[in-house]
Amino acid sequence: MTLFSKEDGKKQAVARGVRRTSSRRAGALQPFAHLRCLVARGRQLDVIGQVELLNSFARLREDLTVLTWASHVLEVVDATARDGEQGGSFPLLLATLHLLIEGGDPELTVRAFELRHLSAAGFEPELSVCCRCGGPLGDHGELRFNPAEGGAICATCGRTVGGAPLRRGVLAAMLYLKDADIRQVGRLFASNRDRAELEALLRVYLEFHLDRPLRSLTFLDTLRKEGGR
Amino acid sequence: MLPAGVTRLIRELTRLPGVGPRTAQRMVFFLLARPPADTRSLAEALVQARERTCECSVCCGLTEGDPCSLCSDPRRDPGSICVVEHPADVVAVERTREFNGRYHVLHGAISPLDGIGPEDIRLAQLLRRVKEGGCREVIVATNPSVEGETTAMYIARLLKPSEVQVTRPASGLPAGSDLEYADQVTLSRALQGRKEI
Numbered sequence A: 001m002t003l004f005s006k007e008d009g010k011k012q013a014v015a016r017g018v019r020r021t022s023s024r025r026a027g028a029l030q031p032f033a034h035l036r037c038l039v040a041r042g043r044q045l046d047v048i049g050q051v052e053l054l055n056s057f058a059r060l061r062e063d064l065t066v067l068t069w070a071s072h073v074l075e076v077v078d079a080t081a082r083d084g085e086q087g088g089s090f091p092l093l094l095a096t097l098h099l100l101i102e103g104g105d106p107e108l109t110v111r112a113f114e115l116r117h118l119s120a121a122g123f124e125p126e127l128s129v130c131c132r133c134g135g136p137l138g139d140h141g142e143l144r145f146n147p148a149e150g151g152a153i154c155a156t157c158g159r160t161v162g163g164a165p166l167r168r169g170v171l172a173a174m175l176y177l178k179d180a181d182i183r184q185v186g187r188l189f190a191s192n193r194d195r196a197e198l199e200a201l202l203r204v205y206l207e208f209h210l211d212r213p214l215r216s217l218t219f220l221d222t223l224r225k226e227g228g229r
Numbered sequence B: 001m002l003p004a005g006v007t008r009l010i011r012e013l014t015r016l017p018g019v020g021p022r023t024a025q026r027m028v029f030f031l032l033a034r035p036p037a038d039t040r041s042l043a044e045a046l047v048q049a050r051e052r053t054c055e056c057s058v059c060c061g062l063t064e065g066d067p068c069s070l071c072s073d074p075r076r077d078p079g080s081i082c083v084v085e086h087p088a089d090v091v092a093v094e095r096t097r098e099f100n101g102r103y104h105v106l107h108g109a110i111s112p113l114d115g116i117g118p119e120d121i122r123l124a125q126l127l128r129r130v131k132e133g134g135c136r137e138v139i140v141a142t143n144p145s146v147e148g149e150t151t152a153m154y155i156a157r158l159l160k161p162s163e164v165q166v167t168r169p170a171s172g173l174p175a176g177s178d179l180e181y182a183d184q185v186t187l188s189r190a191l192q193g194r195k196e197i
Helices: A058-062 A064-080 A090-101 A106-120 A155-161 A168-179 A182-187 A192-210 A215-225 B004-013 B021-033 B036-052 B087-096 B123-131 B146-159 B184-192
Strands: A002-005 A009-014 A034-040 A046-055 A143-146 A151-153 A164-166 B077-084 B101-105 B137-140 B165-167
Touching (some): A002 A034, A002 A090, A064 A090, A064 A106, A064 A215, A106 A168, A106 A182, A106 A192, A143 A155, B021 B036, B087 B101, B137 B146
Parallel strands (some): B077 B101, B077 B137
Antiparallel strands (some): A002 A009, A143 A151
């Protein structure tokens, strides 16, 4: 299984005997679980010994949509973290999972997570100045968002570079979600259109940098098609 | 060093779950030490099982005849369908002798993290069965793991518009176990699902 810790980042380890019904660790060694565990260095893979469950985040399992958002969060961490690197995003991951079970706004929480995690992982989108010319984004003309260029594009550069349209309200929402206290992101007023655009822009940005589609979001699309967000 | 046929057999056996090169080698030497008739019998059993076994067109379980013996048994209640992840789970539920309905085998569970969606398991077949009518209750006996819970919630969501009751087996302490050694998740679920005595 894959562990993610503050000190050691992403780590692959095996938990022997965990599939047995008598295993005391089976309930704890589940996705999303916050653990304190003893990991012994192995020749090929490290071995998980004692496990203390700090939070199972069991309430995630009560709502399919929230569970899917949480899966997306783990998927992004797993895709961006490299074995052996420090887990700088660990407190952010923990805070995000707490907010998801506490019944906050799951969509905005996940958007805030994505923006902050991208920054921590070295993929921060440029939102303050034009990432093409380095000039101000200005108050007039249509802005663009281009993952290959690294973020927002001013109206002048946008004519030649291209990218998805970026409304100034959505840009302001992105800046707020990136910088405000994550516990306060639910206070942001975002219309359904703003939310859809935020999600689409960040999804394209993440998929461009990860170089693969996000599986959890594909499942979320299925859920939405069948009704109920 | 070893004859080509032996090396090939070792390589083929290592493709089995839980079998590494050393275990495979031990198995091959054991088989070579047995009388040829034993090895032939094993080979025939393997080929026969693979060739004769198919998926039941009703429950998607494994069978030699279609529909399977469980689906064609008139004594079993067609109004109750127990949904399980794998064919082996049917055997586990049958051993309890507590269930007299029919089964549906999904051959997996939804796992957004692994990219396994509803279209990758036998969910469409379950929906078709429920829509055909005659079903009162669907018992979602998928594993109490995140993937199993995701699948259960998804099935409940899909079947909500129909009048079919969707239930989930209770989860709690295993019989004969010790409370002191129960993990926190199991124990908290057991407390949530407590019954008056």
